[in-house]
Amino acid sequence: MAIMKGTEPIVTVRGLRKAYGNRIVVDGLDLDVAAGEVVGLIGANGAGKTTTVECIQGLRRPDAGMLRVLGYDPAREAGRLRALVGSQLQDSALPDRLRVAEAVELFATSTARDGVELLARFGLGARRKSAFASLSGGERQRLFLVLALLNRPRLVILDELTQGLDPAARRDVWTAVAQLRDEGTTVLLVTHELDEAEALCGRVVAMRGGRVLDQGTPAELVTRHAGGARISFSTRGADELLVAALRRLPGVRNVTASGASVTVQGDRRSIAQVGAELVRRGEVPADLDVEVPDLEDALLHLLDSPPSTDPTMPARPATDRELVSLS
Structure with a gap:
C-alpha cells in the first residue's frame, strides 16, 4: 500500500x-x-x-x-x-447551556493549546460566552474541531x-x-x-x-474508474486530416466524427491539447462542451463493479499471526 x-x-x-x-x-x-x-x-x-x-x-x-x-x-x-487522538463523531453534542469557553476549559488537559487563540483561529473568538444551544450548525462543528485539536493530538x-x-x-x-x-x-x-x-x-x-x-x-x-474527459464541438469540416491530428494528441484515446460534429475522449490532458489544436487551426467553436468525471x-x-481480484488491491492480507482474536 x-x-x-x-x-x-x-x-x-x-x-x-x-x-x-x-x-x-x-x-x-x-x-x-x-x-x-x-x-x-x-x-x-x-x-x-x-x-x-x-x-x-x-x-x-x-x-x-x-x-x-x-x-x-x-x-x-x-x-x-x-x-x-482528537475526534469529532457523528453524534457529537454538548449540554445546551454550556458556554463555549466553559467547554474548552472542561476538555483541556495540562498540555492543552491556548484555548482563546484556538477559538479565534476558527472564528469563534466572539462567541466565547455564548451557550452551545445558540451556536449555528457551522459554529458547532468548528467548536468540535477546536475541542478535537485542543490537546495537541x-x-x-x-x-x-x-x-x-x-x-x-x-x-x-x-x-x-x-x-x-x-x-x-x-x-x-x-x-x-x-x-x-x-x-x-x-x-x-x-x-x-x-x-x-x-x-x-x-x-x-x-x-481508473470513471473514464476520461469527453470533449464535443462542431467544426466547419470534420475531415480526415482534423480527425487524424486530434488522434495524435497526447492523452486522446478516441475521436469520432459525424458530419460537422466531433467527439474526443481522453484523459484530462486532452482537454488543453484539443483546445490548443483548434486554436492553432483558427477554430474556436461556440458550442465546445467538456464533460469531466468526478469522484462520485x-x-x-x-x-x-465486482470485487477486484488484483492481488495488489487492497493492501496485503493479514498474516496468521496478525489475525489473532481480540475478543
Missing part, C-alpha cells in the same frame, strides 16, 4: 473484522495512515466506515484483526491513546463533519480542515460528501461491505 507522507504509518489495520450478531460490518479490512496524511473513507451507508474508525479509537472492540495506532493497541490501551478523526450543514457553513468547516492539512496534522475523515473528499483528502479509500475496493488520490480513482462517478462505478 502506498504511503504518501512520512515513513512509518501511525495507523496500521490488518484483517479487521467486526460483526453485530449475524451481520458482518467490517470484513478483513486493511488500512494504513501515514503521519501528515489526510485520508478519506468513502462508500455507501453500511460500508463499515464508522465502525472502522470507532475500532481505531478503541470505542468498539474488534472481533479479530490487528490494530496499532501510534504504537498502541486500541482494544487494550485506549486510555493511553485518548490523549493522542497526533491524529484527528472526523466522522461526517459537515452532515446537515448549509453550503456556507460547510465551506467554513472545509477551511478549518484545510488549515489542519496545511499544518501537517494527520486526519482520518469519514464522509459521504465526495466533493469534500476531493477538496480535502490527499488519499481516499473506497469501501463496500466492510472491505477496501480501491484507494489512491481522488484523481487516481477518477482516472468513480465511486458509483466501483460500487457497481
Whole structure:
C-alpha cells in the first residue's frame, strides 16, 4: 500500500473484522495512515466506515484483526491513546447551556493549546460566552474541531463533519480542515460528501461491505474508474486530416466524427491539447462542451463493479499471526 507522507504509518489495520450478531460490518479490512496524511473513507451507508474508525479509537472492540495506532493497541490501551487522538463523531453534542469557553476549559488537559487563540483561529473568538444551544450548525462543528485539536493530538478523526450543514457553513468547516492539512496534522475523515473528499483528502479509500475496493488520490480513482474527459464541438469540416491530428494528441484515446460534429475522449490532458489544436487551426467553436468525471462517478462505478481480484488491491492480507482474536 502506498504511503504518501512520512515513513512509518501511525495507523496500521490488518484483517479487521467486526460483526453485530449475524451481520458482518467490517470484513478483513486493511488500512494504513501515514503521519501528515489526510485520508478519506468513502462508500455507501453500511460500508463499515464508522465502525472502522470507532475500532481505531478503541470505542468498539474488534472481533479479530490487528490494530496499532501510534504504537498502541486500541482494544487494550485506549486510555493511553485518548490523549493522542482528537475526534469529532457523528453524534457529537454538548449540554445546551454550556458556554463555549466553559467547554474548552472542561476538555483541556495540562498540555492543552491556548484555548482563546484556538477559538479565534476558527472564528469563534466572539462567541466565547455564548451557550452551545445558540451556536449555528457551522459554529458547532468548528467548536468540535477546536475541542478535537485542543490537546495537541497526533491524529484527528472526523466522522461526517459537515452532515446537515448549509453550503456556507460547510465551506467554513472545509477551511478549518484545510488549515489542519496545511499544518501537517494527520486526519482520518469519514464522509459521504465526495466533493469534500476531493477538496480535502490527499488519499481516499473506497469501501463496500466492510472491505477496501480501491484507494489512491481522488484523481487516481477518477482516472481508473470513471473514464476520461469527453470533449464535443462542431467544426466547419470534420475531415480526415482534423480527425487524424486530434488522434495524435497526447492523452486522446478516441475521436469520432459525424458530419460537422466531433467527439474526443481522453484523459484530462486532452482537454488543453484539443483546445490548443483548434486554436492553432483558427477554430474556436461556440458550442465546445467538456464533460469531466468526478469522484462520485468513480465511486458509483466501483460500487457497481465486482470485487477486484488484483492481488495488489487492497493492501496485503493479514498474516496468521496478525489475525489473532481480540475478543
